Amino acid sequence: xxxxxxxxxxxxxxxxxxxxxxxxxxxxxxxxxxxxxxxxxxxxxxxxxxxxxxxxxxxxxxxxxxxxxxxxxxxxxxxxxxxxxxxxxxxxxxxxxxxxxxxxxxxxxxxxxxxxxxxxxxxxxxxxxxxxxxxxxxxxxxxxxxxxxxxxxxxxxxxxxxxxxxxxxxxxxxxxxxxxxxxxxxxxxxxxxxxxxxxxxxxxxxxxxxxxxxxxxxxxxxxxxxxxxxxxxxxxxxxxxxxxxxxxxxxxxxxxxxxxxxxxxxxxxxxxxxxxxxxxxxxxxxxxxxxxxxxxxxxxxxxxxxxxxxxxxxxxxxxxxxxxxxxxxxxxxxxxxxxxxxxxxxxxxxxxxxxxxxxxxxxxxxxxxxxxxxxxxxxxxxxxxxxxxxxxxxxxxxxxx
Amino acid sequence: xxxxxxxxxxxxxxxxxxxxxxxxxxxxxxxxxxxxxxxxxxxxxxxxxxxxxxxxxxxxxxxxxxxxxxxxxxxxxxxxxxxxxxxxxxxxxxxxxxxxxxxxxxxxxxxxxxxxxxxxxxxxxxxxxxxxxxxxxxxxxxxxxxxxxxxxxxxxxxxxxxxxxxxxxxxxxxxxxxxxxxxxxxxxxxxxxxxxxxxxxxxxxxxxxxxxxxxxxxxxxxxxxxxxxxxxxxxxxxxxxxxxxxxxxxxxxxxxxxxxxxxxxxxxxxxxxxxxxxxxxxxxxxxxxxxxxxxxxxxxxxxxxxxxxxxxxxxxxxxxxxxxxxxxxxxxxxxxxxxxxxxxxxxxxxxxxxxxxxxxxxxxxxxxxxxx
Numbered sequence: 012x013x014x015x016x017x018x019x020x021x022x023x024x025x026x027x028x029x030x031x032x033x034x035x036x037x038x039x040x041x042x043x044x045x046x047x048x049x050x051x052x053x054x055x056x057x058x059x060x061x062x063x064x065x066x067x068x069x070x071x072x073x074x075x076x077x078x079x080x081x082x083x084x085x086x087x088x089x090x091x092x093x094x095x096x097x098x099x100x101x102x103x104x105x106x107x108x109x110x111x112x113x114x115x116x117x118x119x120x121x122x123x124x125x126x127x128x129x130x131x132x133x134x135x136x137x138x139x140x141x142x143x144x145x146x147x148x149x150x151x152x153x154x155x156x157x158x159x160x161x162x163x164x165x166x167x168x169x170x171x172x173x174x175x176x177x178x179x180x181x182x183x184x185x186x187x188x189x190x191x192x193x194x195x196x197x198x199x200x201x202x203x204x205x206x207x208x209x210x211x212x213x214x215x216x217x218x219x220x221x222x223x224x225x226x227x228x229x230x231x232x233x234x235x236x237x238x239x240x241x242x243x244x245x246x247x248x249x250x251x252x253x254x255x256x257x258x259x260x261x262x263x264x265x266x267x268x269x270x271x272x273x274x275x276x277x278x279x280x281x282x283x284x285x286x287x288x289x290x291x292x293x294x295x296x297x298x299x300x301x302x303x304x305x306x307x308x309x310x311x312x313x314x315x316x317x318x319x320x321x322x323x324x325x326x327x328x329x330x331x332x333x334x335x336x337x338x339x340x341x342x343x344x345x346x347x348x349x350x351x352x353x354x355x356x357x358x359x360x361x362x363x364x365x366x367x368x369x370x371x372x373x374x375x376x377x378x379x380x381x382x383x384x385x386x387x388x389x390x391x392x393x394x395x396x397x398x399x400x401x402x403x404x405x406x407x408x409x410x411x412x
Numbered sequence: 413x414x415x416x417x418x419x420x421x422x423x424x425x426x427x428x429x430x431x432x433x434x435x436x437x438x439x440x441x442x443x444x445x446x447x448x449x450x451x452x453x454x455x456x457x458x459x460x461x462x463x464x465x466x467x468x469x470x471x472x473x474x475x476x477x478x479x480x481x482x483x484x485x486x487x488x489x490x491x492x493x494x495x496x497x498x499x500x501x502x503x504x505x506x507x508x509x510x511x512x513x514x515x516x517x518x519x520x521x522x523x524x525x526x527x528x529x530x531x532x533x534x535x536x537x538x539x540x541x542x543x544x545x546x547x548x549x550x551x552x553x554x555x556x557x558x559x560x561x562x563x564x565x566x567x568x569x570x571x572x573x574x575x576x577x578x579x580x581x582x583x584x585x586x587x588x589x590x591x592x593x594x595x596x597x598x599x600x601x602x603x604x605x606x607x608x609x610x611x612x613x614x615x616x617x618x619x620x621x622x623x624x625x626x627x628x629x630x631x632x633x634x635x636x637x638x639x640x641x642x643x644x645x646x647x648x649x650x651x652x653x654x655x656x657x658x659x660x661x662x663x664x665x666x667x668x669x670x671x672x673x674x675x676x677x678x679x680x681x682x683x684x685x686x687x688x689x690x691x692x693x694x695x696x697x698x699x700x701x702x703x704x705x706x707x708x709x710x711x712x713x714x715x716x717x718x719x720x721x722x723x724x725x726x727x728x729x730x731x732x733x734x735x736x737x738x739x740x741x742x743x744x745x746x747x748x749x750x751x752x753x754x755x756x757x758x759x760x761x762x763x764x765x766x767x768x769x770x771x772x773x774x775x776x777x778x779x780x781x782x783x784x
Contacts, residue, residue, distance in 0.1 A: 090782055094711070359696045361586055361736055362778040364762065365658050 015179050017132040018247060019120040020154040020162035021103065021139060024171035026116035027291075028058035029149050030092055031085040042082040046072050053382045055087050055291065059171055069289060069385040089291060089357060092116075095147050102142045106135055111247045114290035119159055121247035133176050140174065157182065158243035164193055182241040187214040195238055196231050199388040204228070213239050230261055256283045257298060257350020265304050265343035272347055273333070273396055279349035280329050281394050284322040285381055287351065293318035294351030297325055299332040302346035311336060312352065317361050321373040322380075322394065325351060413478030414502040415449035417471050419494055419512070422454075425469050426488040428618040428646075429458040432465055433484035445484040446527045447501065449474045457530040458484060463611040463650035464530040465618065472498055481522045482508050490517050531649040533642045537631035538600035541578060541593070543621060543643060546630050548748075549580045549591040550612050552773055555742045557609040558584035565655030568606040571639070575602065577771075581660055582609070587739045587777040588660055589746075596629060603634055606657055611650035619643050664776055665762050668755035672701050672726035676752045679706075680744040682720045686710045687737035689718045696734040696780040701726050701756070710737075733759045734780040740765070743775045 023029065027045040032038045042061035046054045054075045057066040064079035076082060096115045103110045106129055109121035122135050129135050132155040143151045152173035154165025161182060165175035177185045191197055191210050204227060210216045216239045224232030237243065258279040266272060276299075287294060295318045302308040311332050319325060329349055363369050383392045429445045437443055437460065448455040451474050457466045480503040487510070491499060494512035502509045503521055510517045550569070558566040570581040579592045621628045622644055631642040640649040686697045686708040697710040706724045711717035733756060743765050744752065755764040765775040 090711075359734065360781045362760070362781060364583065364585055364588060364663050364776065364778045367760075367762075367778070 015157050016121060016123045017126060018156055018159050018162045019122055019132065019136055019139070020156075020159070020166040021099075021118055021120065021143075022152050022166045022170070023099065023116035023143075024150045024152055025056050025058050026149070027056035027087060027092055028061075028085070030088075030095055032058060033148050034091070035085075038083055038085070042066070042079050044072065044075050044079075044082045044084050045087050046075075046084065047086060048072065048084045053378050053385075057082075069381065071382045071386075087291070090359070092291070095149070098146055099143055099151070102139065102146060106139070109247045109249050111249055114292060117290075119162065119247045133174075136174055136176070140172070158241065159245050159247065160195060160238050160243040161185070161241060164189065186239060186241055187212070187217070189213045191216060194235065196234060200390065201228065201231070229263065255298070255350055255352035255354060256286050256292075256294070257300070257348055258282055259300055259346055259348025259350075261302075261346040262344065265345050266347075267343040269337065272344060273330070275347055276329055276333060276349045277326060277394055277396055279347075280325050280351075281322045282389075283349060283351055284320055284325050284377065285384070287320040287354065287357075288377060288381060291357055292354050293320045293357035294325070295353035295355070296351060297328040297332065298348075298350040298352055299329060299336060300346070300348035300350070301336060301340075301344055303342045304345050305342070306345070308346075309336065314353075318353075318355065318357065320357055320377070321370070322377055323373060326394075413447070413449050413480050414476040414500070415447075415454055415471050415474040416498055416500045417454060417469055419491060419496055419499045421469050422499060423488070423491045425456050425467055426484065426491060428467060429456055429465060429484055430488055431614045431617050432458045432460045432463060435460050437461070440483075441481065441522055441526050441528070443484060444481045444522055444527070445487065446479065446481050446524065446530075448479045449501075450477055457527075459528055459530055460610075461528070462608060463614060463648065465614065466530055466532070466647040466649075467618075468645040476502075478503065479524045480508055481524045481527045483519060483522075486519045490519070531638060531640060531647075533631070533633055533640045533647045533649075535633075536599065537642070538598065538603075538634050539573065539578065539595050539632040540597040541595055541630050541632060543619065543628035543630045545593040547616065547619070549578070549593050550616055552591040552746050553580045553582040553589040554609060554612050554616070555582075555746055556584060556587055556589035556775075557582040559609075565606050565653045565657055568608045568653035569612055570657045570660070571603075571605045571607055573598070573600070573602050573604075581657070583658070583660060586736070587743075587775065588663065589743065590660070590774045592771050592773075600634065604657070605634055605639055606653035606655070607639055608650055608653055611648065615641060615648055618648065619646060663762065664774065665755070665757060665764060668757045668761075668764050670701065670726075670728040670731050670756045672706065672724045672728075672754045672756075673751055674706065674722065674724040674754070676744055676747065676749050678722050679752060679754075680741060682706070682708050682722045683737050683740045683744070686718045686720045687741070689716055690737060695736055695738075696782060697737045697740075698732060698734050698782065700730065700732045701728070701754075702730045703727060731756050731758065733763060734782040735763070735777060736780055739777050743777070747773060747775075749773075 028043045031043055031045060040060060043058040044054050044061055044066060045056045046052045052072040054066060054068050054070045054072055056068050061079050061082050066075040066079050092115055103118055103120055107120055107122050107125045111119040122132060136153040136155050140151055140153055150172040152166045152170045154162040154175050156162040156165050156177040157179050161177050165177050168175045190212055191205055197205060208219060216235060221236045224236050260275060296312050296314050298310060298312045300310045313328050313332050315328055360370055380392050433443045433445060442459060442461055446457045452470060453468045454471050455468050490510050496512040500511040506520055507518050508521045553569055557569055566583055572579040572581060576595050577592055578595050579590055581590045633640040637652055638649055639652060640647060690710050697708055700707045703726060704723060706722050708720045747767060749767040753766050759779060760781060762776050762778050767773050
């Protein structure tokens with residue numbers, strides 16, 4: 012067995028809002044909402060001053076302004092955020108090449124082999140926080156743990172400007188005390204089912220057998236079983252491919268029905284696109300993954316002409332990939348997955364000559380769907396495969412109040 | 413069939429044919445060239461299924477008239493390697509024998525009856541256009557055509573005849589180039605036709621000024637689903653792109669009141685310099701126009717940043733706008749003007765690049781919004 016790993020998770024505090032307060036002293040100490048000012052926009056980031064009023068990111072801007080009428084609304088400046096993000100990542104990379112960006116303001120680092128040079132995890136975390144503050148004027152929260160899952164939980168525990176260290180010996184008490192809502196993968200669909208099983212905390216979850224979890228949650232169940240015991244050997248992947256987002260599912264029984272496969276892919280890419288939007292990212296490439304019953308797996312990718320975070324743009328490309336694959340397939344499908352790669356900040360956008368507001372219309376539709384879901388749950392709005400394009404459906408004009 | 417040809421002329425003709433035969437195809441016959449030998453001439457044809465090229469070479473002698481369909485790549489590479497002034501082509505059944513002095517090659521041929529028919533230029537031309545002028549119009553627009561897209565019928569260049577003028581228009585949905593020129597003679601009504609970009613690429617390679625002819629012209633014939641271009645004994649035909657070209661007139665800005673002028677070569681050099689630090693993820697350059705000066709900046713997370721200045725003629729209010737540098741450089745490389753004009757309205761509206769006369773050349777380019 013190799014020595015135990017030291018994984019750091021660094022997360023900038025209220026990043027977009029903090030940058031606005033940094034650049035404009037008049038905003039400091041005041042509630043700030045970063046996002047578009049129109050009624051349909053959603054909050055990208057709420058400053059800590061706005062949070063006691065109930066303002067959160069992904070909330071409709073109109074709702075946030077009702078909760079906190081004195082809040083100052085700042086339009087997002089992605090290229091500025093990307094510039095600061097670059098400075099932060101430069102600092103992280105001084106300590107290890109093993110830096111895995113999760114978004115513009117969040118990253119995992121594996122400092123296991125940096126300890127000899129820079130000191131233990133806690134020492135590195137303190138130096139990181141200090142250097143980020145000195146270089147950018149902003150604060151970050153850091154979690155230090157033996158695995159990614161716990162490091163991320165830890166960084167979130169004492170925000171802002173937090174530092175939480177979970178040593179190997181402390182993993183069990185640390186996890187046991189957490190409410191189940193902190194569990195990875197436990198969303199609006201899964202939580203009620205966990206609660207039906209009597210699970211309210213991590214400690215409760217540990218009492219459930221692997222078989223029960225498997226039968227209730229499939230692959231996710233196996234994941235719960237391991238994570239709740241602190242078992243997470245996912246490596247920190249520093250390369251460009253790490254900057255990808257994807258979703259896949261293994262069917263309980265192999266699927267032959269093309270309609271089922273299409274529905275599954277649409278749901279997956281919709282979810283992936285929403286995650287891109289939440290993190291202010293755009294992808295340049297769409298990826299399709301298909302596994303046959305004999306476990307042979309193909310991965311196909313197609314570039315987009317412009318980086319995109321729009322569900323229907325990503326879907327159009329994914330669908331073409333799928334249809335190309337369909338012509339060559341010989342067997343039913345065991346696993347199918349949709350994803351994006353070559354992800355970067357959505358800082359610039361090439362406008363279209365014939366439909367200059369096409370991009371804006373798509374964004375409005377996507378944001379509307381995102382905000383309905385954030386209020387009413389993931390399943391409250393679902394994409395249909397045969398709905399007309401957004402400019403004809405009128406869906407964008409609904410639900411904006 | 414047996415014929416003897418001047419080697420260099422034959423090689424030139426086969427090289428022209430290769431623009432159509434060298435593409436990937438699933439039909440072996442489409443990678444062949446068809447030879448029809450008569451007493452004085454050998455006619456060559458090739459097609460990729462969409463476009464077809466036909467041209468003639470005067471032969472030295474034809475002991476036996478006939479036709480043959482020969483793999484073009486093989487034939488060209490043999491003819492290219494020979495050094496003799498003459499080359500003899502003889503077919504018998506399934507083989508073709510190519511002879512120079514001291515060497516002899518035998519390659520398989522295909523059945524001439526399987527070769528698809530190639531359209532012929534019958535009757536009068538609908539238009540006659542100056543050859544140099546047509547080449548100029550193609551080179552000023554073709555680069556802006558969409559390469560692969562499912563949107564509109566923009567994988568081609570729109571040919572639009574309006575009275576005595578012909579306009580060529582190409583767009584990929586983000587920028588648009590239009591070139592116009594005089595028609596020398598026409599008997600046809602006004603028309604619109606979308607000519608595939610690939611066929612125009614073949615035209616650029618194959619239709620060059622005829623030596624010793626200062627009055628070089630190209631005959632154009634428009635059929636319902638085809639266009640034929642003829643110069644001397646060269647005929648290029650292609651099926652037209654079906655569908656509708658977008659209503660491009662609507663996107664040509666009318667209110668771009670901020671007008672700057674500058675040297676084309678200086679702007680091109682500045683754009684290229686600023687573009688050196690752009691990357692796949694951060695591709696835009698920012699142009700800031702102010703009185704007498706243009707400042708171009710760019711920055712990318714990986715590479716750092718750049719700032720380039722150049723003198724311009726400009727009196728309006730300051731304006732900043734982001735562009736994909738390739739879209740600007742493509743246009744500046746294609747136009748012959750010493751001085752170019754850049755006309756803008758605001759950061760989120762299309763810009764115009766042109767010369768003295770927008771009827772001769774006009775380029776519309778959509779900006780990149782730098783923070784959204």
